[in-house]
Structure formats: C-alpha cells, structure tokens
Amino acid sequence: AQSVTQLDSHVSVSEGTPVLLRCNYSSSYSPSLFWYVQHPNKGLQLLLKYTSAATLVKGINGFEAEFKKSETSFHLTKPSAHMSDAAEYFCVVSENTGFQKLVFGTGTRLLVSP
C-alpha cells in the first residue's frame, strides 16, 4: 500500500531564508508525486509534480523538489521565503496503475515571520 509521511507538522522560517519541507513516501509501483499548497479556507493548488522524468522538478512561485528513489524522499525547497508563502503544504503520492487515487500526507504548516 502506498503512503506518505510529512516529517514536520509545522515549520517556521524568517522572510528571505530558505524553506525545506520534508516528505517520505512508500509505494509498491513507480509513483507520481505532487506537492500542493492550501491557503486558509481555500482549495488546494498544484505547486509541482514528478512523473518519472527529471528527478529535479521546478514548480510555481520559486519552489522545487527533488525525487530521490534511494531515500524514498521528495522534499520541497525554496531558496528565499516570502510572507505570501505562509500556508499549508501537502505531499501527495499517486500510483501509476490507471485510476488516479491520491494519498495525502497530513500536511506541514509553514509560518513565515518578518
């Protein structure tokens, strides 16, 4: 069975410093992996996706993530945090077996201080 573990429930950074949100996954098949962001009382917005092409994936708003099969990790990074990055972030895995069932991590809340 596939699963996702987000290692931190909360991450606090100062504006202008790097962001690292950690995600480990477990999957029996070659997975597709996604990062989504959710602002308060809003739906989820896709940041980036990995689908077995390049292992370093670039997304919107300066975010990127690196797929490391040996470590079963898909950590999300950004070189310099902005106040508008404060939100909840979800790491998501989908098995490439036809129907797209997504399995969500429990989320990491990113707090950005001035």
Place this chain on the structure above:
Amino acid sequence: DGGITQSPKYLFRKEGQNVTLSCEQNLNHDAMYWYRQDPGQGLRLIYYSQIVNDFQKGDIAEGYSVSREKKESFPLTVTSAQKNPTAFYLCASSLVGPRGNQPQHFGDGTRLSIL
C-alpha cells in the same frame, strides 16, 4: 476562466437533515472527486467518478451519496446517516490518463457545520 465552482461556501445542517453540496467544472475533465478534510489530517476520498453515470466509493463513503448525470456536475449529499459531518469538503477534477499521473484541480471548498 476555467475552473471548479463549489457552492455554498458555508452550510449548516440540522439533526436528521440531508444536505447537498454543489460542484461544477468547466475544464472538460472526465474524472471528478469528493474529499473530506478534518483539522490536522490529510484529505480523505469520499467518492469518485471517471465517467458520466458511473461512480465508485472511496475510503469513507458511509453516510454520503453522489450522482453524475452530467460531465460538468458531481453533487454530494450528506445524509442523516453521517453522524459526524462537520468538516471542510473539497471537490476536484482531472483528466483521465493511462498512468494515473494527471494532477487534480480543486474547488475552494464548502464548510459544513451542525446546528
């Protein structure tokens, strides 16, 4: 602009009452999904549909029902059998790809509370 519209944004349910949440998409996506989100948890799949007039139960379907009479619409009914309905409900849609790697697009959700 294409997107997913959920309504209402806030909904209140009385004891023993059924309520229906609306979800409409104009992205021409074949697949649609309903999720439930509770504080501190990830999203959990309630129902999904890959084609008109067909839908399947997700992980937490008990106490919910859906219909898919049109490609654009996938309403969710929260029945009185759902004893703990207070949650944030999210609708999503996606293309159907051969390898299940199509991203899902989400609406802005409906927050359901008990009176």
